[in-house]
Amino acid sequence: MAVTDKKDKEVIQKLESVGAALLKQIDKKEDPQIELPVRSLNNIYFDKKSKTIKLGDKTSMRNFLNVAHTRKFMQSVLVAAEIKKVIEEEATVSIRDLYYALKHTIDGTTENTFEEQGESDPIIEDIEASTNLLREELHLAASSKGVVTGDLKIRDGKDTIDLTKMGSGGWGVPSNVEPERIEFKDVNAEYVLFIEKDAVWKRFNEDQFWRKNKCIIVTGRGQPSRAERRLVQRLNHEYELPVYALMDADPWGMYIYSVIKQGSISLSYSEEKLACPDTKYIGLSTQDVETYKIPKEVTIKLNSLDVKRLNEMASYEWFKKKEWQDEFANMKQKAVKLELEALSKKGIRFITEEYLPDKIKRKDFLP
Amino acid sequence: MAVTDKKDKEVIQKLESVGAALLKQIDKKEDPQIELPVRSLNNIYFDKKSKTIKLGDKTSMRNFLNVAHTRKFMQSVLVAAEIKKVIEEEATVSIRDLYYALKHTIDGTTENTFEEQGESDPIIEDIEASTNLLREELHLAASSKGVVTGDLKIRDGKDTIDLTKMGSGGWGVPSNVEPERIEFKDVNAEYVLFIEKDAVWKRFNEDQFWRKNKCIIVTGRGQPSRAERRLVQRLNHEYELPVYALMDADPWGMYIYSVIKQGSISLSYSEEKLACPDTKYIGLSTQDVETYKIPKEVTIKLNSLDVKRLNEMASYEWFKKKEWQDEFANMKQKAVKLELEALSKKGIRFITEEYLPDKIKRKDFLP
Numbered sequence: 001m002a003v004t005d006k007k008d009k010e011v012i013q014k015l016e017s018v019g020a021a022l023l024k025q026i027d028k029k030e031d032p033q034i035e036l037p038v039r040s041l042n043n044i045y046f047d048k049k050s051k052t053i054k055l056g057d058k059t060s061m062r063n064f065l066n067v068a069h070t071r072k073f074m075q076s077v078l079v080a081a082e083i084k085k086v087i088e089e090e091a092t093v094s095i096r097d098l099y100y101a102l103k104h105t106i107d108g109t110t111e112n113t114f115e116e117q118g119e120s121d122p123i124i125e126d127i128e129a130s131t132n133l134l135r136e137e138l139h140l141a142a143s144s145k146g147v148v149t150g151d152l153k154i155r156d157g158k159d160t161i162d163l164t165k166m167g168s169g170g171w172g173v174p175s176n177v178e179p180e181r182i183e184f185k186d187v188n189a190e191y192v193l194f195i196e197k198d199a200v201w202k203r204f205n206e207d208q209f210w211r212k213n214k215c216i217i218v219t220g221r222g223q224p225s226r227a228e229r230r231l232v233q234r235l236n237h238e239y240e241l242p243v244y245a246l247m248d249a250d251p252w253g254m255y256i257y258s259v260i261k262q263g264s265i266s267l268s269y270s271e272e273k274l275a276c277p278d279t280k281y282i283g284l285s286t287q288d289v290e291t292y293k294i295p296k297e298v299t300i301k302l303n304s305l306d307v308k309r310l311n312e313m314a315s316y317e318w319f320k321k322k323e324w325q326d327e328f329a330n331m332k333q334k335a336v337k338l339e340l341e342a343l344s345k346k347g348i349r350f351i352t353e354e355y356l357p358d359k360i361k362r363k364d365f366l367p
Numbered sequence: 368m369a370v371t372d373k374k375d376k377e378v379i380q381k382l383e384s385v386g387a388a389l390l391k392q393i394d395k396k397e398d399p400q401i402e403l404p405v406r407s408l409n410n411i412y413f414d415k416k417s418k419t420i421k422l423g424d425k426t427s428m429r430n431f432l433n434v435a436h437t438r439k440f441m442q443s444v445l446v447a448a449e450i451k452k453v454i455e456e457e458a459t460v461s462i463r464d465l466y467y468a469l470k471h472t473i474d475g476t477t478e479n480t481f482e483e484q485g486e487s488d489p490i491i492e493d494i495e496a497s498t499n500l501l502r503e504e505l506h507l508a509a510s511s512k513g514v515v516t517g518d519l520k521i522r523d524g525k526d527t528i529d530l531t532k533m534g535s536g537g538w539g540v541p542s543n544v545e546p547e548r549i550e551f552k553d554v555n556a557e558y559v560l561f562i563e564k565d566a567v568w569k570r571f572n573e574d575q576f577w578r579k580n581k582c583i584i585v586t587g588r589g590q591p592s593r594a595e596r597r598l599v600q601r602l603n604h605e606y607e608l609p610v611y612a613l614m615d616a617d618p619w620g621m622y623i624y625s626v627i628k629q630g631s632i633s634l635s636y637s638e639e640k641l642a643c644p645d646t647k648y649i650g651l652s653t654q655d656v657e658t659y660k661i662p663k664e665v666t667i668k669l670n671s672l673d674v675k676r677l678n679e680m681a682s683y684e685w686f687k688k689k690e691w692q693d694e695f696a697n698m699k700q701k702a703v704k705l706e707l708e709a710l711s712k713k714g715i716r717f718i719t720e721e722y723l724p725d726k727i728k729r730k731d732f733l734p
Contacts, residue, residue, distance in 0.1 A: 089715055092573055094566035097711035100665050104712075112664060141569055145512060145588065147539035156534025167523025168541035168548065172514035174534065175569060181535065199461035202508055202542060206459055221512065297479060298467050344464040345471075348456055 007180045008087050011138065014131045015084050022077070031065040034076060037129045037269065044268045046317045051277035053263040055129060072123070078102050078113060079123045083138050092139045092176060095124055129269035134178065135226070141175035144227035147198075148173055149205055150216030155183035163216070170205060173218075177231045187239050189216045192232050193356075194279070196222065196247040196256055200340045200351070207352040213360075216241070223256055226267070226274060232260070233276040243276055244365065246356070249284035250300075250337035251309035257281050262318045281366035282359050284338050286331045291364075292355060298342035302335045323366050374547045375454050378505065381498045382451050389444070398432040401443060404496045404636065411635045413684045418644035420630040422496060439490070445469050445480060446490045450505050459506045459543060462491055496636035501545065502593070508542035511594035514565075515540055516572055517583030522550035530583070537572060540585075544598045554606050556583045559599050560723075561646070563589070563614040563623055567707045567718070574719040580727075583608070590623055593634070593641060599627070600643040610643055611732065613723070616651035617667075617704035618676035621694075624648050629685050648733040649726050651705050653698045658731075659722060665709035669702045690733050 003009055018034065025032045036059060037043070043056040064073045082102055086093050093101070099120040105112050114120050128135055135142055147170030154161040154171065161171055176182075193215050195201045201219035204210070210217050216235065220228040235241045245260055247253030261279040263271030289299060302310075313319050314328045331337065343351045359365065370376055385401065392399045403426060404410070410423040431440045449469055453460050460468070466487040472479050481487050495502055502509055514537030521528040521538065528538055543549075560582050562568045568586035571577070577584050583602065587595040602608045612627055614620030628646040630638030656666060669677075680686050681695045698704065710718045726732065 086715060091715045092569070093711065093715055094569070094708060096566060096706070096708040097570075097715070100706070100709045101711040101715070103664050104662065105664055141566065143565060145565070154534065154536075156536065159532040159534040161532065161534055161536070165526040165528065166538070167521065167526040167528055168543065169521075169523065169528070170539040170541075171533070172537040172539040174536040176535065198510060198512070199463060199508065202459070202461070203464075295471065297470050297472055339463070339467070341461065341463040342467045344460065344468040348453060348458045348460060348464070348468070 003088055003090075005180060007137065007178070008090075008139075011131075011133060012084055012087055014133065015080050018080060018131075019077075031063050032073070033061045033063045034073070035059050035130070036062055036126050039125060039129055039269060041265065044265055046262065050272065051262060051318075052271045052275035053265060053268050054271060055269045075114065075119065075123050076126060079120060080127055083127065083140070086139045092141045094141050094143075095121055095135075098124070098140065125269065134230075134270055134273055136176040136178050136230075142226045144173045144175045144225040146173045146218060146220040146224055146228040147171060147201065148216065148218045148228075148231065150192075150210040150218075151189040151214055152187040152216060153185040155185050156181065160185065164211065166205075168202075168206060170201075173225075173227045173231060175225075175227050177227050177234065179234070182231075182234075184235065184238065187235070187241075188214060189235075189241060190214045191242040191244060191360075192216045192218065192235050193282075194224070194228075194232055194243060194245045194260055195219045196245075196253055197340055200246070203349075204352055207349060209352045209356070213357065224260065226270075229260060229274045229276065232279075233274060236276050236278050243279040244282040244360070245279050246282055246340065247284065248337070248339045249286055249288070249331070250339070251306050251313060253284075254281070254313065255309070258313075258316070258318060283355070283365075284340060284343075285327055285366060286334055286336065286338070287327070288355075289334070289336070289338060292343075292346065294338065294342065295345055296336075298345045299336040299338050302331065302337055306337060307332060321367050327366060370455055370457075372547060374504065374545070375457075375506075378498075378500060379451055379454055381500065382447050385447060385498075386444075398430050399440070400428045400430045401440070402426050402497070403429055403493050406492060406496055406636060408632065411632055413629065417639065418629060418685075419638045419642040420632060420635045421638060422636045442481065442486060442490050443493060446487060447494055450494065450507070453506045459508045461508045461510075462488055462502075465491070465507065492636065501597075501637055501640055503543040503545050503597075506543075509593045511540045511542045511592045513540045513585060513587040513591060513595035514538060514568065515583065515585045515595075515598065517559075517577040517585075518556040518581055519554040519583060520552040522552050523548065527552065531578065533572075535569075535573060537568075540592075540594045540598060542592075542594050544594050544601065546601070549598075549601075551602065551605065554602070554608075555581060556602075556608060557581045558609040558611060558727075559583045559585065559602050560649075561591070561595075561599055561610060561612045561627055562586045563612075563620055564707055567613070570716075571719055574716060576719045576723070580724065591627065593637070596627060596641045596643065599646075600641060603643050603645050610646040611649040611727070612646050613649055613707065614651065615704070615706045616653055616655065616698070617706070618673050618680060620651075621648070621680065622676070625680075625683070625685060650722070650732075651707060651710075652694055652733060653701055653703065653705070654694070655722075656701070656703070656705060659710075659713065661705065661709065662712055663703075665712045666703040666705050669698065669704055673704060674699060688734050694733060 022032045038058040043058040047054040099117040149170045198221045245257045263275035389399045405425040410425040414421040466484040516537045565588045612624045630642035
């Protein structure tokens with residue numbers, strides 16, 4: 001099948017050039033080898049300029065004739081070839097599909113190409129990192145579980161989806177939200193609100209918060225998937241929409257915020273296209289407990305694991321700012337954490353009608 | 368606020384009648400008491416007529432003046448009153464919101480109304496069971512995480528959502544899909560396909576399977592939430608659409624199927640409105656391995672936990688049919704299980720273009 005999409009052509013070209021280089025080495029009777037970026041911790045750093053977690057420039061060689069590399073070399077070539085096939089068939093497959101599609105017993109041996117998905121996943125990451133392409137650009141579907149509504153339209157293939165007309169549901173964010181697939185239209189929203197919890201998102205959606213406040217509300221239902229992060233990053237980059245994160249006031253909520261903002265170590269090789277350093281932490285903070293007179297009964301005691309995580313996070317470079325150090329210290333001193341739902345104590349719609357509008361008006365957020 | 372919705376009025380009336388009965392008892396200087404259905408295992412049975420799991424007619428009394436009951440009695444009245452308030456404010460709240468809204472230290476004591484959500488959740492279930500109302504009808508939002516597309520439109524409040532125009536995403540199923548909220552329009556689909564896994568749903572959605580095959584595709588992303596089950600049950604009841612379940616060929620997939628079909632013990636008091644006994648199990652089955660010549664390499668060895676679960680399931684009344692007993696025996700004898708993604712071995716679109724259409728054509732399903 002002839003590939004017509006420009007981006008797809010570019011991706012196939014990149015993959016073919018890897019194969020061509022190998023063929024050339026074989027023709028020259030050299031040991032075929034692939035150069036790959038090192039993805040271990042010692043090649044990962046926080047880039048102060050882009051304010052995201054990044055992969056350094058250390059690389060390593062994977063050689064066919066090195067018995068310690070041979071199996072992985074074979075797997076790398078298989079995965080690259082299968083990705084090319086998937087793109088040519090104009091399909092998208094999950095990384096689990098890919099694993100199964102490639103798993104077979106090698107002719108004349110009892111050896112399988114892959115024994116488990118734990119073998120094929122790192123190879124995919126190698127290819128992403130070495131081609132500097134996103135998984136989605138390789139037509140591999142990562143899971144996505146979030147929903148979005150708000151003042152904009154989405155153009156997706158032949159369909160135009162009006163995100164102001166999703167009823168009490170939302171548009172389920174697909175795996176691939178790259179510009180080649182998803183186009184934004186009629187963006188009247190003035191900011192994006194990234195909400196940690198689905199139940200809280202539902203409160204904002206039921207109250208049509210996005211309509212009254214001209215915004216877009218997204219949830220990743222806990223730790224967001226790549227797709228939700230990429231969607232928000234694109235809205236920030238392409239429309240300069242500010243992004244506010246609304247999380248539980250606990251180490252887990254604050255960690256999710258940091259992933260949205262500067263990325264994670266495990267996805268360091270893709271963070272350039274996923275992290276959104278403009279994100280601001282709008283709440284909850286331990287300061288809110290006093291500001292909004294939240295009764296002590298609905299706070300939760302910090303446990304020893306929480307304190308351990310807070311101490312770890314306080315040492316991260318991207319949490320070195322005074323405001324965050326103060327917040328961590330304050331949380332430890334008060335020894336309480338707070339869930340978003342705790343605001344229900346102040347009234348069913350306190351969070352949508354008072355808390356959030358007030359925080360935005362006062363620009364009361366953490367950096 | 369005056370409640371205008373007919374259903375809401377009916378619900379408030381039910382709650383008020385509970386309160387009125389208590390007041391009457393107090394006026395008569397009797398010990399106030401509430402009659403509640405027993406929700407323990409010895410009052411749960413498989414109803415052969417409706418083919419669903421049901422709650423029996425055993426009840427118990429909760430008395431204010433019985434010190435063993437007083438705390439729960441107080442909690443029951445608090446929860447009922449809060450639900451009434453939520454309905455009157457025309458809001459929907461999560462059960463976590465409800466817990467926080469009601470949590471406080473009782474005046475003049477050091478005792479809290481609730482110590483944890485584990486105390487308020489069973490009270491909500493008591494109220495559901497005793498009023499014979501769904502949680503959704505009480506304006507309590509259960510989590511929902513599934514997506515749906517297909518040949519129909521959804522009318523939700525003022526919005527009409529065309530489920531043939533969702534692009535590569537889907538409509539995120541909201542918590543409440545009761546007829547008062549969600550209306551179906553232009554249902555041209557001829558059946559519903561309930562898909563266990565999100566990644567497989569994405570394959571079916573990308574291939575627009577629902578268009579070529581005039582159907583509706585739903586996933587609950589693993590064990591479906593109440594909302595996805597209720598949505599499918601309504602489509603089955605109101606439009607007589609057959610329902611097919613597409614699951615992994617393993618004890619977990621088959622168990623999820625059984626929940627969709629006849630319900631679960633933990634939700635026995637609501638299964639009348641959630642279970643969908645017409646559901647058929649279209650795949651995967653261990654027989655498929657031979658029928659479709661699926662290579663041995665992509666099957667997975669059954670482990671001892673799997674065998675234990677199979678033996679348990681084989682003893683359930685609703686799995687007593689010969690076809691299921693044969694399937695369990697066959698699975699144990701072959702000692703393999705199979706994931707949906709394993710079909711990728713036969714080609715990227717084998718599952719949507721060959722496997723499923725063939726199974727439906729041959730009516731090859733388990734009861």
